Amino acid sequence: MILSALQLASLAVCAWTATATASTGCGKDLPDGVVPGADSTNVTIYSGGIERSYLIHLPANYTAHDPVPLILSFHGRTKSASEQEDLSQFSNASYNTRAIAVYPQGVANSKGVRQWTGDPDAPANISDIAFTSDLITNLTSSYCIDASRVYATGKSNGGGLVGLLACDPTTSAQIAAFAPVSGAFYYGVLGAANDSLPACDPSRSPIPIVEFHGELDTTIPYDGRGPGGRGETAPVLDWLHDWVERNGFEIDSNVTTSVCQGTGYPEVERYSWGDGVVQHYWESNLNHTWPATYANDDDKSGNYTTCYDGAAVIMEFFENYSL
Ligand SMILES: *[C@@H]1O[C@H](CO)[C@@H](O)[C@H](O)[C@H]1NC(C)=O
Ligand SMILES: *[C@@H]1O[C@H](CO)[C@@H](O)[C@H](O)[C@H]1NC(C)=O
Ligand SMILES: *[C@@H]1O[C@H](CO)[C@@H](O)[C@H](O)[C@H]1NC(C)=O
Ligand SMILES: *[C@@H]1O[C@H](CO)[C@@H](O)[C@H](O)[C@H]1NC(C)=O
Ligand SMILES: *[C@@H]1O[C@H](CO)[C@@H](O)[C@H](O)[C@H]1NC(C)=O
Ligand SMILES: *[C@@H]1O[C@H](CO)[C@@H](O)[C@H](O)[C@H]1NC(C)=O
Ligand SMILES: *[C@@H]1O[C@H](CO)[C@@H](O)[C@H](O)[C@H]1NC(C)=O
Ligand SMILES: *[C@@H]1O[C@H](CO)[C@@H](O)[C@H](O)[C@H]1NC(C)=O
Ligand SMILES: *[C@@H]1O[C@H](CO)[C@@H](O)[C@H](O)[C@H]1NC(C)=O
Numbered sequence: 001m002i003l004s005a006l007q008l009a010s011l012a013v014c015a016w017t018a019t020a021t022a023s024t025g026c027g028k029d030l031p032d033g034v035v036p037g038a039d040s041t042n043v044t045i046y047s048g049g050i051e052r053s054y055l056i057h058l059p060a061n062y063t064a065h066d067p068v069p070l071i072l073s074f075h076g077r078t079k080s081a082s083e084q085e086d087l088s089q090f091s092n093a094s095y096n097t098r099a100i101a102v103y104p105q106g107v108a109n110s111k112g113v114r115q116w117t118g119d120p121d122a123p124a125n126i127s128d129i130a131f132t133s134d135l136i137t138n139l140t141s142s143y144c145i146d147a148s149r150v151y152a153t154g155k156s157n158g159g160g161l162v163g164l165l166a167c168d169p170t171t172s173a174q175i176a177a178f179a180p181v182s183g184a185f186y187y188g189v190l191g192a193a194n195d196s197l198p199a200c201d202p203s204r205s206p207i208p209i210v211e212f213h214g215e216l217d218t219t220i221p222y223d224g225r226g227p228g229g230r231g232e233t234a235p236v237l238d239w240l241h242d243w244v245e246r247n248g249f250e251i252d253s254n255v256t257t258s259v260c261q262g263t264g265y266p267e268v269e270r271y272s273w274g275d276g277v278v279q280h281y282w283e284s285n286l287n288h289t290w291p292a293t294y295a296n297d298d299d300k301s302g303n304y305t306t307c308y309d310g311a312a313v314i315m316e317f318f319e320n321y322s323l
Helices: 005-017 081-088 128-142 157-167 236-246 310-319
Strands: 041-047 050-057 068-074 100-104 145-155 177-181 209-214 255-258 268-273 278-283
Touching: 041 128, 050 081, 050 128, 068 081, 068 128, 068 157, 081 100, 081 145, 100 128, 128 145, 128 157, 145 157, 145 310, 157 177, 157 209, 177 310, 209 236, 209 310, 236 278
Parallel strands: 068 100, 068 145, 145 177, 177 209, 209 278
Antiparallel strands: 041 050, 050 100, 255 268, 268 278
16 A cells, blocks of 8 residues: 555654653643743753753643653763754754653763763762653653653763663653663663673563664774773673663564665664664764764764754654653
8 A cells, every 4th residue: 555645644643642641741831931832941950959950842832732742862971951952953843843852951070070870970979860750750740741752862971871761660661762872881880890781670671772873983982982981881782782682682683774875875774673672773974973964063074974864763763652
């Protein structure tokens, strides 16, 4: 059967809304200053005994009566919520017209560097996993959110945190799908041995997860960061294969797709398991860069553009999964 563009569009609408679970925030007035479709608002919240902040952007057609998905997008180490908003583009109606986009901000450590739990230098007395759980609880009780469609993405250390959220028994039950970009998956953090990743105990299976990583990444290298730096990271394929097996798939059962074939862009291969539940984008020409067809904050030179935009591909991935 061949579907018309209109039929495909209506299928897409159904996929996003088929299973909506209205949150307790439905029916509530918007907080002061938060206006649908307008520039994002800086909001503060108390969690873990300290003040935290995030930027929030609502889709233009948000109402208190239509539950919408929620996307959390975490910045990289040293970066800010505002930079992540610009980099990841989930407040841009060219990519996202239906989900609330929230950009949480990390706490600065004693050296003044903003980062997240999972980085070796992150303050041990702050749990960004607990903060994320609190934040989801607060947002779902303040806005009309489809509680079955809460998603997490992030860059670098923010991607590493997304990996930890997928592993945590509480947040893995709150978040439907996970999308780390250039993820920094450190050994020896959260009580793990110095040659091991932290414990991973998701409360459900399978966990939908997609990771994007550039072969030319010199910050969080594809084959892992060795000794001598600020901490060692796992080879991306080791981390990925743990998820393949944890989700019950055979490593050799992957379907490989040449993503940029015929576009004139250098090669990108997508590896997919379980009909897409686990995916990985190996990007032959990307550095430590959020994938985009245009120069961005990670790639001011425009040297590392590719045939797709991260926001578009991540939106398509999230659409397929709900709790
Ligand atoms: C969410 O956090 C905001 C900001 O701190 C606060 O005003 C509000 O009462 C919280 N909402 C809920 C439902 O906890
Ligand atoms: C929100 O504003 C406060 C006060 O200016 C600032 O310290 C914080 O970094 C801002 N947060 C975000 C997420 O931009
Ligand atoms: C939104 O995305 C479009 C398409 O990539 C781009 O042309 C535009 O500059 C973006 N807007 C902002 C504010 O970044
Ligand atoms: C908001 O607008 C988008 C884009 O037109 C549409 O796909 C979506 O279904 C709308 N959402 C609601 C709640 O009407
Ligand atoms: C964490 O520990 C540092 C250093 O002892 C201290 O300055 C800070 O206030 C503590 N933060 C929290 C949230 O307890
Ligand atoms: C890692 O742990 C092993 C065994 O305890 C130890 O020999 C080694 O020096 C440690 N390496 C680092 C970088 O701390
Ligand atoms: C990747 O980016 C880093 C930091 O900007 C730079 O030092 C390095 O040379 C780049 N690597 C390649 C292969 O272009
Ligand atoms: C995909 O499966 C092949 C065997 O069919 C295996 O050699 C390869 O390592 C797998 N790719 C990844 C990225 O795991
Ligand atoms: C971009 O590519 C040019 C030419 O290959 C190179 O000289 C320059 O260092 C690159 N810039 C970055 C930021 O990697």
